[in-house]
Amino acid sequence: MTDTSEERVRDAGFDDLLDALAEGDGYYLACANGHGSLPPRRVCPECGSTDLDEEPLPETGEVATYTQVHVPAPSFADDAPYVTAVVDFGPVRLTGQVLADYEDVEIGTEVAPTVGETETNGERLVRFELR
Amino acid sequence: MTKVRVAGAGMTPFGSHPERTTRDLFAEAGTRALDDAGVDRGDVEAVHYGNFMGALSEHQGHQGPLAAEALGVQAPATRYESACASSGVALRQAVRDVRNGEADVLVVGGAERMTNLATAESTEVLAIAADELYEVRAGVTFPGAYAMMAAAYFEQFGGSREDLAHVAVKNHANAVGNHHAQYQREITVEEVLDSPAVADPLHLYDACPITDGASAVVLVSEDYAEDNGLDAGVAITGTGQGGDRMALQDREDAATSPAATAAAEEAYGDAGVTSDDVDVAEVHDCFTIAEVLALESLGFFETGEGVTAAREGVTTRDGDLPVNLSGGLKAKGHPVGATGTSQVAELTKLLRGDHVNSEHVPDARVGVAHNAGGTVASAVVHVLEEVGE
Numbered sequence: 431m432t433d434t435s436e437e438r439v440r441d442a443g444f445d446d447l448l449d450a451l452a453e454g455d456g457y458y459l460a461c462a463n464g465h466g467s468l469p470p471r472r473v474c475p476e477c478g479s480t481d482l483d484e485e486p487l488p489e490t491g492e493v494a495t496y497t498q499v500h501v502p503a504p505s506f507a508d509d510a511p512y513v514t515a516v517v518d519f520g521p522v523r524l525t526g527q528v529l530a531d532y533e534d535v536e537i538g539t540e541v542a543p544t545v546g547e548t549e550t551n552g553e554r555l556v557r558f559e560l561r
Numbered sequence: 562m563t564k565v566r567v568a569g570a571g572m573t574p575f576g577s578h579p580e581r582t583t584r585d586l587f588a589e590a591g592t593r594a595l596d597d598a599g600v601d602r603g604d605v606e607a608v609h610y611g612n613f614m615g616a617l618s619e620h621q622g623h624q625g626p627l628a629a630e631a632l633g634v635q636a637p638a639t640r641y642e643s644a645c646a647s648s649g650v651a652l653r654q655a656v657r658d659v660r661n662g663e664a665d666v667l668v669v670g671g672a673e674r675m676t677n678l679a680t681a682e683s684t685e686v687l688a689i690a691a692d693e694l695y696e697v698r699a700g701v702t703f704p705g706a707y708a709m710m711a712a713a714y715f716e717q718f719g720g721s722r723e724d725l726a727h728v729a730v731k732n733h734a735n736a737v738g739n740h741h742a743q744y745q746r747e748i749t750v751e752e753v754l755d756s757p758a759v760a761d762p763l764h765l766y767d768a769c770p771i772t773d774g775a776s777a778v779v780l781v782s783e784d785y786a787e788d789n790g791l792d793a794g795v796a797i798t799g800t801g802q803g804g805d806r807m808a809l810q811d812r813e814d815a816a817t818s819p820a821a822t823a824a825a826e827e828a829y830g831d832a833g834v835t836s837d838d839v840d841v842a843e844v845h846d847c848f849t850i851a852e853v854l855a856l857e858s859l860g861f862f863e864t865g866e867g868v869t870a871a872r873e874g875v876t877t878r879d880g881d882l883p884v885n886l887s888g889g890l891k892a893k894g895h896p897v898g899a900t901g902t903s904q905v906a907e908l909t910k911l912l913r914g915d916h917v918n919s920e921h922v923p924d925a926r927v928g929v930a931h932n933a934g935g936t937v938a939s940a941v942v943h944v945l946e947e948v949g950e
């Protein structure tokens with residue numbers, strides 16, 4: 431059930447975004463009407479526009495909501511407990527692991543996105559660092 | 562438009578039956594439903610069957626025909642998958658088929674086998690109801706997603722772990738006499754608060770268990786019921802479905818469930834009732850916070866005001882609006898694909914007066930069932946009414 435990173439085939443769009451986030455060049459997709467969305471995406475989910483352009487992701491965002499996971503899936507067995515958050519960047523929100531203690535995070539906390547690897551099996555994932 | 566009656570309802574005991582296949586579970590529930598209805602197997606025109614994880618938990622896809630075969634029904638059968646709303650969605654399709662005159666007799670139900678997996682494995686499998694790329698790979702579990710909804714709710718509207726604990730205590734109390742229920746025992750607020758953390762702020766006793774089980778109802782047209790002298794005193798008068806963006810991160814607000822609000826508005830309009838007319842409800846309390854969101858989406862409380870409903874006794878069995886008299890997903894159990902039709906089976910018995918908890922709602926005429934998938938990217942609401950004698 432748990433893939434290893436050697437076996438995993440790239441997911442077009444998604445892995446490209448992770449590559450960019452890892453370089454500090456995160457982006458989102460913007461339609462002509464100003465809606466933000468994330469790849470892979472051909473159509474704006476809000477308005478149906480197919481005219482989507484990459485725009486730079488703001489360097490920091492604010493925690494919109496968060497939790498500390500104590501009971502993980504097997505693919506995060508060695509990572510638990512860990513903090514997961516939905517982070518609001520304005521045009522889009524992004525979910526990832528927060529590199530901080532649960533007590534040091536609250537709704538509104540400012541964080542910056544990066545890419546790391548899970549302790550359990552080295553899978554890439556979105557991470558957030560406190561600012 | 563043809564009117565839809567529930568002619569019969571059947572369930573297996575919900576609980577830990579790791580050795581039982583979904584085909585066996587469904588055969589038991591379906592047979593009970595057909596026996597309850599007094600409907601001949603040969604009259605069944607189709608089987609609508611809900612199942613979520615069978616392809617992973619028992620390596621069995623294409624479960625529709627297998628379910629019909631197990632029930633001894635020779636008719637077309639389809640499996641519906643909408644995560645935890647799978648059989649609710651199956652029911653909605655069946656209701657529409659009867660209304661449209663496409664069928665007079667349908668079996669609708671669902672089954673799930675879950676406890677044959679270790680807890681960690683079932684945690685992984687349940688997570689496939691979330692967005693694989695943007696949620697699961699970031700470490701979001703199913704409890705973790707609802708925990709983030711609870712955290713957002715507390716931030717915006719207030720409320721406490723203790724408020725949520727009262728939801729669990731209420732639903733356990735309701736399950737005590739329900740012989741279908743997984744946990745037929747009471748718990749205390751202290752036990753909920755002191756149970757181990759699963760995903761803060763939710764603890765073990767805020768969460769429904771892992772459950773094996775099946776449920777089924779027999780839907781018939783009003784004409785078929787009359788022509789065959791069936792005792793089918795409950796009608797499904799309203800159906801509604803709502804949808805939302807799949808991932809929590811793609812919703813404006815993690816503290817509300819607009820898909821359920823849309824489903825409820827459609828179902829109430831369809832039935833010609835309002836939330837004020839509802840006497841009893843079965844709602845999708847996979848986590849305590851989920852019951853709160855359901856109460857608000859169903860219009861029983863304003864947004865942000867449902868969190869104290871159990872604590873203040875409004876939704877307890879002796880309150881103005883008893884919610885989850887079955888024990889809910891929390892105490893009755895949550896065999897994912899079976900849950901939607903089990904809610905309707907429980908409501909049917911509550912309205913007919915032959916449920917163990919019918920004594921708490923002796924005058925109930927209108928019931929509502931709320932079934933949600935994932936973090937409520939899918940929601941199905943049905944209105945049931947007792948037919949006047």
Ligand SMILES: [Zn+2]
Nearest residue numbers: 461465474477
């Ligand atoms: Zn747009």
